Amino acid sequence: EVHLVESGGGSVQPGGSLRLSCSASGFTFSDHYMDWVRQAPGMGPEWVGRIRNKANSYTTDYAASVKGRFTMSRDDSSNSVYLQMNSLKTEDTAVYYCVKRMGTSYFDYWGQGTLVTVSS
Amino acid sequence: DIVMTQSPDSLAVSLGERATINCKSSQSVLYSSNNKNYLAWYQQKPGQPPKLLIYWASTRESGVPDRFSGSGSGTDFTLTISSLQAEDVAIYYCQQYYYTTPTFGGGTKVEIK
Numbered sequence: 001e002v003h004l005v006e007s008g009g010g011s012v013q014p015g016g017s018l019r020l021s022c023s024a025s026g027f028t029f030s031d032h033y034m035d036w037v038r039q040a041p042g043m044g045p046e047w048v049g050r051i052r053n054k055a056n057s058y059t060t061d062y063a064a065s066v067k068g069r070f071t072m073s074r075d076d077s078s079n080s081v082y083l084q085m086n087s088l089k090t091e092d093t094a095v096y097y098c099v100k101r102m103g104t105s106y107f108d109y110w111g112q113g114t115l116v117t118v119s120s
Numbered sequence: 121d122i123v124m125t126q127s128p129d130s131l132a133v134s135l136g137e138r139a140t141i142n143c144k145s146s147q148s149v150l151y152s153s154n155n156k157n158y159l160a161w162y163q164q165k166p167g168q169p170p171k172l173l174i175y176w177a178s179t180r181e182s183g184v185p186d187r188f189s190g191s192g193s194g195t196d197f198t199l200t201i202s203s204l205q206a207e208d209v210a211i212y213y214c215q216q217y218y219y220t221t222p223t224f225g226g227g228t229k230v231e232i233k
Contacts, residue, residue: 035222045213061220106160108172
């Protein structure tokens, strides 16, 4: 059974940093692209970024709203994916979900999410 | 980015009746090389993450009841719940995964009348 468990959320002041972690199990992690999707309170989901697998050189893509501030990385030896968030803004306040992608297509499994609150 | 527009924003349906949710993309999500529509539907209940219901516009995910069905092609898509059950109360989102930046619709809240 697939499990995705996020950690690292919390409260931070504008301009601060946080690092989110996601621990995966139940599938061959190294084969798969992984994404982060966030959801602000009362809003729909918003894609944040993706990291490809080793076969695709671990390349990354980001939403325009976070590009240059957020960085994704992964460690296939520990089945983990990370989201380093710098220069945080109040509009980054959201639940952040770690998401497994089926191939290069749809999102088939989601973690329970971790809440990030950016406020002064 | 591709804009996904859902309608209605909310609907209330009697138990056992049909619920229909529409989703329109600002550009086609039909890939002509494989004739697949890169469109998924998700269900989200309060306090839970979204759950995959439908992918490739009409393929039901394993374990999803057959009262859920997806249809449409190109830019216009529909999610139908043929006989609404109490456990179907949720917000439903469409999402395109054709383009580099996946985008979601604004959601449709389904309630019991």
